[in-house]
Amino acid sequence: MRTNRGQRLSTGFTLIEIVIVLAILALMTGLTVLSINSVSSERQLRGPAENFKDFAKQARMFAIVEQRPYQVLMTPRSIRLQSSGQVLNEDYVNKDGELNENIPSIKRYDLDDDTRMLIRRWRDQDWRPVKIDSWVFEHTGICEPLSVRFERVTDGSFLELTFNALTANVENENARFN
Numbered sequence: 680m681r682t683n684r685g686q687r688l689s690t691g692f693t694l695i696e697i698v699i700v701l702a703i704l705a706l707m708t709g710l711t712v713l714s715i716n717s718v719s720s721e722r723q724l725r726g727p728a729e730n731f732k733d734f735a736k737q738a739r740m741f742a743i744v745e746q747r748p749y750q751v752l753m754t755p756r757s758i759r760l761q762s763s764g765q766v767l768n769e770d771y772v773n774k775d776g777e778l779n780e781n782i783p784s785i786k787r788y789d790l791d792d793d794t795r796m797l798i799r800r801w802r803d804q805d806w807r808p809v810k811i812d813s814w815v816f817e818h819t820g821i822c823e824p825l826s827v828r829f830e831r832v833t834d835g836s837f838l839e840l841t842f843n844a845l846t847a848n849v850e851n852e853n854a855r856f857n
Contacts, residue, residue, distance in 0.1 A: 720836035720856040723794060724829045727758065728838050730788040731827055734760040735814070735847040737786070742816040751814040752784075753796060759784040763815050793833055799826040822847055831857075 731751070738749040738760055748763035761784045790796060797806040801824040816822045824844040830837045834857040841851040 720831055720834060721838075721854075723791070723831060724836060724838040724854070724856070727788060727790055727794060727796070727829050728827075728840055731758055731829075731840065732849060734758060734786060734788070735816075735822075735842060738814075738816040739820045739822065739847040741785075742818055743820040746818045748818060749816050751816075753798065753809045753812045753814070755796070755809055756790055758788045758790070758796075760786040763813070793831055795830045795832055797828040797830065799828070801825075816847070820847075821845060 734751045738751050742749045750761060750763040752759040752761055759782075761782075796809045798809055798812060799806050806826075806828050814822060814825055822842075822844055824842065826839060826841040828837055828839045836856045837854065839851075839853040840849050842848065843850045
């Protein structure tokens with residue numbers, strides 16, 4: 680088989696074709712990484728939010744069944760479900776205003792270092808960081824309306840929950856995951 684000197688056999692890819700394929704692969708990889716980070720942010724914030732919702736339902740149920748107040752106790756690093764009869768005195772709070780980690784709780788959920796909790800009570804205009812706050816459920820099951828916000832410190836993602844005072848169910852949910 681003979682070929683003319685002016686004809687070339689095309690047996691490979693040109694440099695432009697290779698560069699285009701590599702650029703498409705890099706773009707697809709970047710989009711995948713961004714998607715995975717967003718899912719990670721959502722999962723990190725859904726954990727404490729789901730536990731908070733669970734604690735609220737249980738506090739309401741215990742209060743109604745046992746006919747005595749229960750509370751969801753919030754600290755900067757944890758959420759606790761406990762009887763509201765426990766008074767926050769010097770046995771529970773140290774001289775720096777921090778909660779004693781050994782106080783009895785029915786349930787406890789610890790926040791990780793990248794998650795921050797803020798609350799907004801019904802009279803508040805703005806979100807405020809949790810110090811030592813209590814959300815009390817009376818023996819009737821009624822509680823104060825409350826909004827809770829969980830934020831990721833590193834990327835600013837957040838998940839906000841607004842609770843109904845009569846049912847302790849989430850009335851409204853607002854979120855942004857980066």
